[in-house]
Structure formats: structure tokens, C-alpha cells
Amino acid sequence: xxxxxxxxxxxxxxxxxxxxxxxxxxxVVIGSLTIGQLLRFREERVLAALAEGxxxxxxxxxxxxxxxxxALAGAIAAAQRELKSWGVIFTDGARRHLITAEEARDLRRxxxxxxxxxxxxxxxxxxxxxxx
Numbered sequence: 001x002x003x004x005x006x007x008x009x010x011x012x013x014x015x016x017x018x019x020x021x022x023x024x025x026x027x028v029v030i031g032s033l034t035i036g037q038l039l040r041f042r043e044e045r046v047l048a049a050l051a052e053g054x055x056x057x058x059x060x061x062x063x064x065x066x067x068x069x070x071a072l073a074g075a076i077a078a079a080q081r082e083l084k085s086w087g088v089i090f091t092d093g094a095r096r097h098l099i100t101a102e103e104a105r106d107l108r109r110x111x112x113x114x115x116x117x118x119x120x121x122x123x124x125x126x127x128x129x130x131x132x
Contacts, residue, residue: 108127
């Protein structure tokens, strides 16, 4: 089973990883974040994994609920958009991520593999196998 560094609590749904707290690991799973952690997110191990091209997955049910305060809710949404722009993949563990040909080319260029449970389009599968 693929080893993943676990940040926060373990996800409620299995994501297909064996969780570790020390290197070596092939991916990072963020199981939970508080509002404060999300708004000030600068976890060095996650940033290093992103810089190295490792997959980083955030278990979305582990995020705080949207607050009633509109300004705070807007700041939380902006923080989530920033994480996505960095390449963090949000998952709920149940839905499977569809990998398109464009994403497959990007993964291959970075030397990465699709995350566990990912579904590849036929062309994406060919790209990942090196047929294209």
C-alpha cells in the first residue's frame, strides 16, 4: 500500500493509503484543519511535498463548516481556492476523481501517478501508459 504523510486526524473514509508520520512517503493526506489552520496554512511538509511534485490530498469533510459570518466565510473560501491553485486535490473519499488527458500529461510530466481510486479517460490511460 502507498505510504502517505498524515496531517491532522485520519479521514473517515479510506483513501487507499497507509499513513505515516515520518519519511519516506509518496503523498500527503490532510485529514482535518481548523479554521485558524486553514486561514494561516503554511504547513512546511505539505509545501515541500508540493514543491517535489508529490500528490497532496485534502479530505474535504475534515474542513470546518462554513460560518454564518459572511466575511469569515469569504476568507475560508479564498483559502480553499488558494490551496487548489497550489495543486492540493480536495476529496471526500467516496467520489472518484476523473483524470482527463490534459491532467494525465501534467502528471506524467511531473513524474506522478494518479491518486488512489482515480478514474482515467481512455486517452488519459494511454498517456499514463506511455502510448501517446
